[in-house]
Amino acid sequence: QKEVEQNSGPLSVPEGAIASLNCTYSDRGSQSFFWYRQYSGKSPELIMFIYSNGDKEDGRFTAQLNKASQYVSLLIRDSQPSDSATYLCAGSNYNNNDMRFGAGTRLTVKP
Amino acid sequence: ETGVTQSPTHLIKTRGQQVTLRCSSQSGHNTVSWYQQALGQGPQFIFQYYREEENGRGNFPPRFSGLQFPNYSSELNVNALELDDSALYLCASSFGQGVIYEQYFGPGTRLTVT
Numbered sequence: 175q176k177e178v179e180q181n182s183g184p185l186s187v188p189e190g191a192i193a194s195l196n197c198t199y200s201d202r203g204s205q206s207f208f209w210y211r212q213y214s215g216k217s218p219e220l221i222m223f224i225y226s227n228g229d230k231e232d233g234r235f236t237a238q239l240n241k242a243s244q245y246v247s248l249l250i251r252d253s254q255p256s257d258s259a260t261y262l263c264a265g266s267n268y269n270n271n272d273m274r275f276g277a278g279t280r281l282t283v284k285p
Numbered sequence: 286e287t288g289v290t291q292s293p294t295h296l297i298k299t300r301g302q303q304v305t306l307r308c309s310s311q312s313g314h315n316t317v318s319w320y321q322q323a324l325g326q327g328p329q330f331i332f333q334y335y336r337e338e339e340n341g342r343g344n345f346p347p348r349f350s351g352l353q354f355p356n357y358s359s360e361l362n363v364n365a366l367e368l369d370d371s372a373l374y375l376c377a378s379s380f381g382q383g384v385i386y387e388q389y390f391g392p393g394t395r396l397t398v399t
Binding site: 178206208216217218219220223225262264271272273274275276277278 | 287318320325326327328329330333335340341343375386387388389390391392393
């Protein structure tokens with residue numbers, strides 16, 4: 175079993191819709207969780223991180239963490255074609271020196 | 286652009302050879318982490334350096350080794366290359382030890398082993 179699991183997709187949503195990306199993790203020692211966006215041929219870029227149960231909002235993005243269910247999600251509101259990319263979920267231990275990534279979910283936003 | 290640079294951009298090596306990849310961290314950052322990303326997979330943590338000392342290591346064999354220099358730039362060395370080492374190698378820089386919430390990735394080095 176992989177430590178961080180994501181649905182590989184592809185996930186396709188129409189422009190303006192809400193895209194919902196999900197991630198589960200197996201290591202209960204994981205403390206902090208991250209969502210990265212990776213365009214094809216580029217390196218990952220941080221969207222946001224979350225370490226407390228509940229929701230965290232940043233612009234069009236909302237991250238949700240449920241430690242009891244070992245579940246992390248990312249909602250993208252008003253999806254734009256420029257949001258089309260692979261979204262990587264990652265979890266880390268307290269010292270952040272062992273970050274584990276999922277395989278990523280490929281999102282396509284259709285105009 | 287993150288301010289993190291890596292060299293070379295692309296590299297082709299033969300099985301059994303050795304390779305050195307380089308990373309310059311963003312100004313003000315003293316921690317560098319290295320990752321291996323195979324095609325279609327997420328990055329896998331190789332190791333992290335904080336102020337010139339190894340500060341954590343993933344499940345990679347000893348033939349993967351690293352260095353961090355006083356200016357916080359870093360090298361990743363891989364000996365006895367295998368075909369499965371073909372991947373994108375990413376470095377990421379951040380500031381501080383302990384909980385690090387923001388790390389910035391370089392553009393990566395694409396290594397092909399034939």
